[in-house]
Amino acid sequence: MTVRRSLLCLTTAALLAACGSTPDAPPAGNGFYRVKSGDTLYRIARNHGRTVAELTRWNKLSDPTAITAGQLLRVSPPGTSGTTRPTSPTPSRPDPTPRPTPSPAPKAPAIRLAPPAQGKVIGRFDGNRNKGINYSGSRGSPVLAAAAGKVVYVGEGIRSYGRLIIVKHSEDYLTAYAHNETLLAREGDQVKQGQRIATMGDSGADQVMLHFELRYKGNAINPAPFLP
Numbered sequence: 180m181t182v183r184r185s186l187l188c189l190t191t192a193a194l195l196a197a198c199g200s201t202p203d204a205p206p207a208g209n210g211f212y213r214v215k216s217g218d219t220l221y222r223i224a225r226n227h228g229r230t231v232a233e234l235t236r237w238n239k240l241s242d243p244t245a246i247t248a249g250q251l252l253r254v255s256p257p258g259t260s261g262t263t264r265p266t267s268p269t270p271s272r273p274d275p276t277p278r279p280t281p282s283p284a285p286k287a288p289a290i291r292l293a294p295p296a297q298g299k300v301i302g303r304f305d306g307n308r309n310k311g312i313n314y315s316g317s318r319g320s321p322v323l324a325a326a327a328g329k330v331v332y333v334g335e336g337i338r339s340y341g342r343l344i345i346v347k348h349s350e351d352y353l354t355a356y357a358h359n360e361t362l363l364a365r366e367g368d369q370v371k372q373g374q375r376i377a378t379m380g381d382s383g384a385d386q387v388m389l390h391f392e393l394r395y396k397g398n399a400i401n402p403a404p405f406l407p
Contacts, residue, residue, distance in 0.1 A: 210255035216248040227254040290352050292325040292405045293372050296379065296389045303403070310399035311355070311392035314379075318360055318387050322377040325354050325391070325402075330368040330376070340390070341383025344376055354402075357390040358382050 207213040212223060220243045224231045235243045237253045246252070298320065302313030328348035335342050340357035344364055347353050360380025370376055381387045393402035 207251055210253060210259065212252050212254045214246050214248055214250040214252060218246065218248075220244070220246055223252065223254065229254060290326060290348065290393075290405050292354070292393070292402060293323065294406060295323050295325045295354070295356060295391045296320065298379070298389065301388065302390075304399075304401040306399070306401070311390055312402055314389040314391065316379045316387060316389065318378075318380055320379040321375045322356050322359060322379055322389055324364075324370040324372055324374045324376050325393075325406075326352075327372045328352075328354075328370060330364045330366055330370060333362050333364060333366050335382070337383075339383055342377070342380065346370060346376070351396050353394040355390075355392040355394065357392075358384040358388055360387075 212227065214223070220231050220234055220240075223229075224234050231243055233256075234240070234252060234254065237257060240246070296314040296316055298314040298316030300312060301315045302309050304311055322344075324346055326346070326348045328346040330344060331347045331353070332343065332345035337343060340355070342357075342359040342362055344356045344359065344362060345353055346356075346364075356377060358380060359377035359382060361378040362376075363378070364370060364376040379387055379389050384390070391402060392399055393405065394400070
């Protein structure tokens, strides 16, 4: 059994070695080239001043990628003396130009915010699952405008936000206050920083809380750097 297994291993190794080598063959004649292991049609064409299309046509290749070691290829047009087209050595293809690293997003200009609630922070901004800061508190606790601005939305049109208020502070900045119990501000109201605009509740949430967002040009950004 051991002898048979050894013979099988030796036979397999020999076959693998044969696949990676070029069998002995007579040299190619003038105007021809014998394929070596590792050759590609593109490389052969380039080295002989030809194109892949020419070699494909002259050798009637159905698949230009399927050439094998030992195969004889015509590298000069049929009926010629076999001299290859004089060319200067073709430089190797440069590596593809790396894609430029995208420039970081411009930093948002500073806006000074006041805490919108007095509760404990129970959820922080991560840009994915949480696009703002969550504050705990008791039902009816005051929700305060984080900065002066104009109330541009009051309602329950976004189910996951519950009773929501949005305040516009400039052309670039908005703040949003979600899960309120009572909405005290109305659309169009001008509010001051620290003004009470709602009371804390659990609308659209599974606990009493305030979900607070800061948006710059429509994108949620981390409010923490702008809070005291």
